[in-house]
Amino acid sequence: MLQTTHNAHSPDAIAARFAQVAQQWLPDGPAQRADAAKRKLLAAIEKREPATLNQVAAAVGRGAPAVSRSVDSLVRAGMVERAPDPDHRRRLALRLTQAGRERLSSAPPGGGALQRKVERLAHSELRALERAIEILERGI
DSSP states (O other): OOOOSSOTTSHHHHHHHHHHHHHHHSOOSHHHHHHHHHHHHHHHHHHHSSBOHHHHHHHHTOOHHHHHHHHHHHHHTTSEEEEEETTEEEEEEEEEOHHHHHHHHSOOTTHHHHHHHHHTSOHHHHHHHHHHHHHHHHTO
């Protein structure tokens, strides 16, 4: 058992436990990390549509130049479109394309293993997991 000087119910301790459990449930290879970063950008854009680059950068906790390069990649892949903001001529508005929405709603790579694990949960456990996900989504 992990020894800690923190209160077992402190946000710090709970976050550490959550991170450990998440590692057991989700694959964590380079492809999965890249996909997770892409999904995080897509979700930030979707939540703020029409989003600005600075809004997205703040939402994902990265600098605007790095986010700009990532958004360029998403534009080239057909998942995001840039259009002039009608309210601010010098600003570009970011929106998801249909392909971006589909990517965001599709299962991540390695999701089959996760789905099999979730399928083994009892109905009451599924409800508890769904509630936990709702709480985590509010913090995004």
